[in-house]
Amino acid sequence: MVIDTRGTENRKSCSECRCDQFNLPDNFFNVSVDINGKPLSPDYKGGIFCCHDNFQCKLRKGFEAPRRNLALRYKVTWVDWDQQQIPVRFYILDSTDRVKTIGSQIIHDCQAEYTIPENNGDDLFHVQKANIPMDKGGYLIYGTAHMHSGVVNASLYRQDGKTLCTSTPRYGTGKEAGNEEGYAVGMSVCYPKPDSIKINDGEIVTVESRYKNEFLTGAMGHMYIYLADRLPHTT
Template structure:
């Protein structure tokens, strides 16, 4: 995308806090409170730059609303230096992640830097750990991917290329609680932006699926050989890697930002905190070593509508807590057709289907997932969807093999629910 002269005024305003506003929203849940004052604030990430085909996977200290708050939603998109949305076929937003962390007060900046370094470069049991991996997990399970000395992961938010048309708003008065201070710690937020420039790419979808041969990659970022059979995924599109572009393509270096908007409420007695539960389809029996990604083989000349051209994966997870579902959605990549969560008795808890674009403009990019349908619960009602503690949940993700192999795919389900303990206290 051709870039114009930088508009410094726009950047200075947005990087501080643009579009700060507030509005009164009528009560939407069972709370006795009639109105809740929902505030909005928008920030820009620090600038990122990319040449045609270049991968960015950067970590920053994030801007965020201060104090004890309830987060209703955060959503984001990639924009150029003039604030214009960038289409996925020019810079594919693999993911953005916001992590709330508590860092020890003795040297908070040093501890924060150390946490970001470990997220970016740490390996454990042959498994790459980054912000996407942490975001796949429910908060109580974070220690399963490694402990952070002098730091704790407390909250996470994020999406991928579907961010523009996936509604992340929780029905009020339910919110994510943030900003609660722990003794000896102070709260900060970390922002991870993974964008893949595909201007002039030999294979736009292949670059966005991080196929190793297109990035001319045979080793990970530590110089270690890739595992046998690993043909695409996060290890091949790390920061600074270059995807193949067409011979003679001369695109200029661009500057871009992640623009992210918070909707939040200053904490009060009307708000009800939700609990997070995450399921990763690459772990059939819960959380294991090979998290996050999977590859779907091709099906050649077979009928695209036949069973031969479908890939079905199933994962199970025993719910660590029980409660009533407030919100649920999945993070899904292109080539995935359907994702659903089922209870132990066979009841459907949530079906989240991807929305594919059919145009050539930002937010409606043909063949890309531009949104994902969510599910909104109705806690307190007779027909509310409930999860029992210890219940064995089943997560099913169905993908197409047409045009495969498809690499670096993700099927991550997130459920927000009000736990039984919280419910009994309100």
């Protein structure tokens, strides 16, 4: 997602995809649906659904900026496969996941994002968490979080309450790309010792995302982890 904040009335609100900061079509709430395919509530304050392609933040009166053609560039590298290469399974765990069980079947109902409401009490932090059963466990190789500005941290706990990974933000201090002042420009990464943490099959882990307790739309609390079924042979 790329959001052009040049000349916006409120850059912070625009980057949070606040609906009242975008030039939405007049019939937006009549034709838009939520993540479950149901009509989007008129009470929806902001998030991914107000950041559709070609939607634009409201601009300051009289502001004009030159058009620019932008592109994203990335590199893909690989190595030749051999028996020393051990595959991993990649999980995205969501702190909004409302897990249900029907018999032995586990149903995940991730909302992808959430809103931290105004007037939410006097607590310093807003905490969102989900308890998620891991159908298939493994050795924890890597962990990090995807969060937005306002984040304090995100943590993954095992069933006995032990912390498996805590990911903390790095906030920008300058004006250059990748170091924009006031924005969360990165999250720390966990690299446990390869044989130190094993999540068991069926174990219930807890994902917890923590933000400053202030009005925020489009908040996300995703923990990315890699699990391996086995470890490399050591000599």
